[in-house]
Amino acid sequence: MQLEEGKEKFIQAWGTLGSSWGINRTMAQVHALLLISPEALSTEDVMQELNVSRGNANMNLRALIDWGLISKELKPGERREFFVAEKDMWKVAKQVIRERRKRELEPMLRILEELRQVEGAKGDKETEAFTEAITNLHELSLKADKTLNTMLRADEHWFLSSFMKLMR
Amino acid sequence: MQLEEGKEKFIQAWGTLGSSWGINRTMAQVHALLLISPEALSTEDVMQELNVSRGNANMNLRALIDWGLISKELKPGERREFFVAEKDMWKVAKQVIRERRKRELEPMLRILEELRQVEGAKGDKETEAFTEAITNLHELSLKADKTLNTMLRADEHWFLSSFMKLMR
């Protein structure tokens, strides 16, 4: 397979994967493009490579910075901004986990804690089923939270050796 | 807080969470409703509780069955179908992991394996950056796949005791 074909396939695949994770297609594609690019790219470069408008490119580059997946890079003697992606995939994965934990797991935990206080007659089936579901979900979420935290604190070496050894 | 208010908040929250995981809102809401329901519910019940049309209720109930998150239940002397959700949250989590692995990770692995064969001049920066990104991503994906597999094979006891102990 030739490089151009491979690039296109990868950008396409990464975009599709993004969609099923609630990440907009263009954002995932910009990320893919930067992941495989040896040089930092300008907004203009992104617009050209992906055939998107200036506004779209700009908005998704900013969103990626917001997620901590890419960063601005200034080239001496250049006025425009260039962008590079973090290339270490384990760091990328950790960053995504960190952000989603903050954006989704933490708010959900707060809601579940609130919902544990639903009151109702002691023998009421409805209330009991509700309370039990919430309690179980809360426990699982807490465990997931702790596990993720530990993973995030671990360095790559730990993940690759100890954890993987345990996992076979 | 009263039961009705709690139910609504939970259904709403679960729906929102679903959206950010690429799951359609109604599907997540139907799931939430069944999770907290002590009895099996009919299509009609779902339509009423969530204010959605028959077609919508039917389609999302089928999708949930497809995901293995709910099942049909037949009541003696009743002609309609009723639906119950799996209530054990660890089983639910495992099932979601299993399905997403099948639907997303496996196809991605296949694409990455294909993309590792991109050819190019040996000193070409573009090709080298591409190959390296693909190789790293492939390695990480393989590791994730193995880890998930091991988790899925493990029973709850293992997860809750050994693994959680390790994780503190």
Place this chain on the structure above:
DNA sequence: TAAAACTTTCAATAACTATTGAAAGTATAG
């Protein structure tokens, strides 16, 4: 077999999300 009770389908449409591109904003260079 026919009517009733229920489920499924699907074309039309509504609702939502992403994208464009021109205009406004900002920073740098001369």
Place this chain on the structure above:
DNA sequence: CTATACTTTCAATAGTTATTGAAAGTTTTA
């Protein structure tokens, strides 16, 4: 200071995905 090179915003619009509801399909009952 002001012209230029760039970035950001945002209202309009395109594109996508979800929802409706009536019609078709299926199974059960009598």
